[in-house]
Amino acid sequence: MTRPGTATVCCLLAVAATGCGIRPTGVTDGGSAPSGISQGMRVYFASDSGPRGVSRPGAQLHELNGAFKLLLAGPTPEERAAGLANLLPRGEALSATSRHGKVTVNAPGRHFDPQDQSTGQLVCTIARAEVLLHGTRPDKVQVTIVGADGRAGPYQCQQFLSR
Template identity: 35%
Template sequence: MRGGRLLGALLPVLLLATGCGIRATDVVEAGEPATVEVASGGRRSALVYFVSSSSASRLMPVVRTMSPPESVDGGAWTDNGLSGASAALYLLFQGPTRAERDSGLRSELPTGGGLSAAIELSSVGVKVTIGMPVTGLSEAARQQLVCTAAAASTADRTEVVTVIGTEGVIGPTHCAV
């Protein structure tokens, strides 16, 4: 009887010590992190793309609510707020909010509200005309522009986008996200 109690008391300790036959392994790389589709919140919001600080070139979509700015160049102002696809570019050039920066998002585009920009959809894709030099922008900044313009103009991020700046043209190209 005494041997049975001793065996019963030692059995859990022996099982824990042996690890139930599971051997330790190194970390197994399994590819890129999971992705999800993000849709804008409707007529009064826009989808803009910022760069994740965790990766030099990984873009993250952010749904922004359109609220009255002090002054708007390149967008139409209505009683309901900023309207049209130009609103998305206006919001993009405002840069990430404090909360977005705290969560690790940044922009590689110059920030500020005095920039004129227009987006139009044609039979050959999305055309963005912007009042700044564009050919010297980093690839991440170019993709911020292209992805935001494609999402603002169509539901299809694979739409061909051409960005026309003050000294040159980017594209035609596609959003890489």
């Protein structure tokens, strides 16, 4: 190597050894990481991309059947303007019972299709209520629907949200 070549290599090595010029700092706190499930009740309505949950922050549930009242009330005007719709009839007679995360929804006279968004609305809303009321992990809630066609399910909310 020639002297100018050696000088160039040395200069490049010196520049590389000095780093990028950013001085080190102490440890910074980015805050706490998100944990657990989101707070409050969520109700699920139909949208172009499948069931979508909306928050009902002031809703107080004392039993599973209270979730049906929220669901059957339908989306707010703002939610309707955003493309959300309730595919369940307002006068629908629905009731639910739960035992260790296994929820049974009684929907007499109703035909449920697992591909239908109304089924997803029902399953996800009642599953959310089960989580809030009984502390069941969301991935452990199973919802069976008893309707005009007999029993359907068990379903999990994730089945309807991952389409």
